[in-house]
Amino acid sequence: MLDLIAQMLSYPFLIRALVVGVLISLCASLLGVSLVLKRYSMIGDGLSHVGFGALAIATVANAAPLAVAIPVVVAAAFLLLRLSENSKIKGDAAIALISTGALAVGVMAISLSTGMNVDVYNYMFGSILAMKQDDVFLSVALAVVVLVLYVVFYHKIFAITFDENFSRATGVKAGWYNMLIALLTAVTIVLGMRLMGALLISSLVIFPALTSMRIFKSFRSVVFCSAILSVLCFLIGIFISYAWSTPAGASVVCVNIAAFFAFWILSFFLARKKV
């Protein structure tokens, strides 16, 4: 096994994927705790579909993929947040509308220009080869920004996640922090999308948080557990992907599923012990 790991690390593309993947897993899991608790889980899913549409159009137009996708997805994040706060179309329906709409536009754009091909498959389910040297620098920089902002605003994020009205009433600019969470989520999703795949990236947001909540009951412990769990699952997933030549994104998600059930079963034992 050690040989296999050493062999893995001899490939530059794998190291790039590992660096970006670990940072993305970390960011996604931290944000995920807030998103899941705020009942915004599906926003991550919606955003990844919008990201797919944007990437597809960027490819067709021969533009730099991240330069197009990041602003579009950030705009979509603000829109979704607005819609779920106050609108005649309710949040979940709005997300379904936007995500399927974006998916359709993306598929149309691609099929009109090149036809469905390997590229589309890679966008949907991710590719470990997707990371170029430039992408790595950008991803690392943005991921660090996400992490720093999260740590600096940790208490504010807790306060508005737990009780938005109370925070507003005591003078916290809750709208601003909601925007911040949406912005950070959008950036994280776009960065992780090509590695994990548009259809699978939101699992990085949702799984670690939900898994941790099976056992841990305080916000801080859930955040820490999610972060560690998310990175671990990613590394194991990539290893499996390498060892058995399975797609990277799907392997990571499967490890997350296994972790979820393990924690779930463990929570029953812990509950019984208490009684």
Added chain:
Amino acid sequence: MALITCENVSLAYENNIVLSDLSFAVQAGMYLCIVGENGSGKSTLVKALLSLKRPTQGSIHFGDGLRQNEIGYLPQQTGAQKDFSASVWEVVQSGCINQNGCSPFYSARQKQMAQTNLERMALWDLRRRSYQELSGGQQQRVLLARALCATRKLLLLDEPVAGLDPMAAQEMYRLIQALNREGTTVIMVSHDIQSAVQYASHILHLHNKPLFFGKTADYLQSDVAKRFLGGGLHA
């Protein structure tokens, strides 16, 4: 100078007026109970007092050294909070959020304040427990402790005993009364009219417009109260 002064306030949702022409003043030390039926505009008034909703007409002033972010708010529980992973300590500490300004961390003084309020609500031993595992009465005490971290000047309580069993409700009323006697001004929205007239010093009765505002003793003599309470009151 009053803590809060409402002048000819009207509140509306998309041209649907829910409350009109309301004027009243909250003096320091008052225990004001806002009563009325469902849909009478109580919750909307709470939002306006918290500056979450702008009046369509009239104005709400804060005076006597009370800043807008110095209201200790105890909200009605939402479904989302009921299965929220947070420890009691984290919830209470978040009440101090209005004092730490731009600093990303809580100061020692704020931690001390959280501890004092936890002890006061007899929650210190539960501080590491998960908020979602507590009983309804304990959860309300946690939220009250959080509100006290935000301020000692004014508490705004939205249905604080909703869903509590009679014992827990009595306990809650006793705690609120004790706080009021120590000088905290209390504004409480309640369905529980019997307890309202028992504890409150002043009553504001709403039915899309103010029907009564004044001392509790005067309220009991008024026609509004007699109609609302029916014949079953002995106070």
